[in-house]
Amino acid sequence: MNEPFDIRNAFEKISSGTRTIAVIGSMNADYTVETETLPQPGETVNGGPLQILAGGKSANQASAAAHIGAQVKMLGALGTDDNADFLFSTLAQAGVSMDSVARMEGTSGTTVITVDAHAENTIVYSAGSNAKVNPEYVRSVQRTIQEAAVLGICFESPVESVIEAARIAHRAGVKVLLNNSPFRPELPAEILANIDILLVNEHEMSHMLHLAPPTGGDWAQLDWDGVAQRLCELGCDQAVVTLGSQGAYVLDANGFVENDGHSWRFLKAVKVKAVDTTGCGDAFMGAILAGLTADLSLYDSARLAVYVAGYAATGLGAQSSYGTSKQIVDLLVS
Template sequence: MSTPAGWAPTDRRRSSVRWDVVVVGSTNVDLVLTVARHPRPGETLIGGSGELFAGGKGANQAVAAARLGARTAMVGAVGGDPNAAVALSELTAADVDLEAMARVPGPTGLAVVTLADDGENTIVVVPGANAAVTPAVVEAARAVVGGARICLLQAEIPLEAVTRAAAIAAAEDVRVVLNLAPACQLPIATLRLADPLVVNEHEVALLLGWLRAEDGPSPAPAVTGGTPATHAEALAAARALRAYGVRSVVVTLGRLGAVGIGADGEWSLPARTVPVRDTTGAGDAFVGALAAALAAGHPLADAAATATGVAAFSVQRLGAQASYPWKDDPLP
C-alpha cells in the first residue's frame, strides 16, 4: 500500500501528522472455546479446547493496520489484572504506540468466543476496563487524535467517548472511519462525520430501523427492510444511509464480500474464496486494513479491495490479532 504520487496531508496539517491511524476503542482478552457445534439453549456441551488471545475490536483494528505498515497509535484502557499483559501483547509486537493507553483498577475487558467446527462463532463481551474510556480520557488524548490521518472508531467503549472522539477528529481535520459495531444508536451528527461508516448486514438493518423511527422515512430509493442478503440490497441500504447525510458507506457481507458508496460512486466486491478455520476478528481485519489503505491515500473502493484480501487471510488462521497478515505476506 504505497502512497500515491503527489498525495500528502493538507498544508495546514502537514507538520502535525505523526500517525497514519489512531484507534480510539476497546482492548480485550479473548477466551476462545472450541466446540463441534454451538449449543442449543439450555444445553451443555464438552468443548475441545480453551485458549487466551489478545482481542477487542479497537485493538484488533489497530493491530491489523499496524501489521500492514501503518504508523498506528491506540487510545483505550486495560485493567490491573494479569490479563492486561495478554491484551497488550500483539499491540506491542506490532509496534502500536501505547502512550495514550490507560491502566485502571479492576479487570481488563473480556470476550468469550465459542468457535464451532464450521468456523462460525458466537461472542459475549464483558467491558471491564473499556468502560473507563470516557470523554475525559479521549479529551486528554486530543493531541494524539489530532496527530493522525485517520481516526478509527468502534462501539465497544462508552458511546459518549465515541461521539467525543469523532468531534475532536473532525475539528482537527482528521478523517473519521466509524465501524458501528456492535450496532448502537449514535447521534446522526456523529454518523455524518464518518467517511466511511462501516457496517455489516445486520448492523445496517438495525441502524436504518432506528433512523426511520427517529427521523421518518429516508428520501432514498425504497429498500425492502430487514437484513440485506445480496449486493443489490446492501447497496440500496447504503444509498438510504447516504440520503441521511452520511458521507460514504461500506457494507460488509461476510462470505458475500462488500459493497460501498461515496463521492466516487458505487462499487461491489466479491469475497475471496478460501478455506475457513475461524472467523473471529475477520471484520476487524477488514476495517483495520481499510483504514491503513485510506491513510495511504487510496480511494475507498481500492482500500476495500485490499481489506477484503486481509479478511480472507485472517479466516484461515485461529484467533483474531494473531491471524492478521504482515505487510509482506501474500494475500488471497
C-alpha cells in the same frame, strides 16, 4: 469494469507512509474454545482446550493495520490484572504504539468466544477497563487524535467518549471511520455529524434502514443506489457494507463515474478455507484505515481489506490470525 488492482503497490504505500492512524476503544482478552456445534439455550456441549487470545474490536483493528505496515497509535484503557500485561505486549509486538494507553484499577476487558466446526462463533463481551475510557481521558489524548490522518471508532467504549473522540477529530480535519459495532440501530446525531465513513455488515445496514433482508439471502437483489441514498440522508455519504464470504459493497452518494454513475461498487470476497471468522470484520476495518492513511481511495482500501480479512479467516482467533503483507500476498495473490 474494475481497473486492475496492484495489491503489492498498495502495501508498499502503506509501509512507506509516515502519517498515523489513531484507534480508540477496546482491548480484550478473548477466552476462546472450539466446539463441533454452538450450544443452544440450556445446552452443554463438549469443547476443545481453552485458549486465551488477544482481542477487542479496536485493538484488533489497530493490530491488523500495524501488521501490514501502517503507523498506528492505540488509545484506550487496560486494567491492572495479568491480562493487561498480555494485551499490552501483544499489541506492542505487532508494532502498535501504546504510549497513550491508560491503566485503570481493576480487570481488563474480556470476551468469551465459542467457535464451531463451520467457523461460526458466538461472543459475550465484558467491558472491564474499556468502560472507564471516559471523555476526560479522550480529551487528555486529543493531540494524538488531532495529529492522525484517520481515526477509527466503534461502540465498545462509552458512547459519550466515542462522540468526544469523533468531535475532536472532525474539528481537526481528521477523517473518521465508524464501525457500528456493537450495533446501535439508531446512531446519535452527534456521531452522524462527525463521521466521514460508516462500516456495517449487511444485517446491520438493513436494520438501520428498516429494509427486509432479500429472499434467499441474495443481497445483489437490493437497490444499492437506494441504499446509498438513504444512508446519505442519515448523514453517511460514504459507507462500506460487508457481506462476509459474499464480499462487500462500497457506497458513495456522489457516485462512481466508472460504474455508469451508480453510487455503489461490489467487491467479491477472496476464496479461502475458513478456520475461524472471529476478528475478520476488524481486520477489514484495520486495512481500510491503513489504506486511507496511505491516500488510497475508499474503494481501493476496501479492495485491500478483502485480502486482509480473507487471510484472517485462515487462522484461529483475532490478532493471532492476522498476516503481514508478505504472508497475505504469498497465500492469496498468484
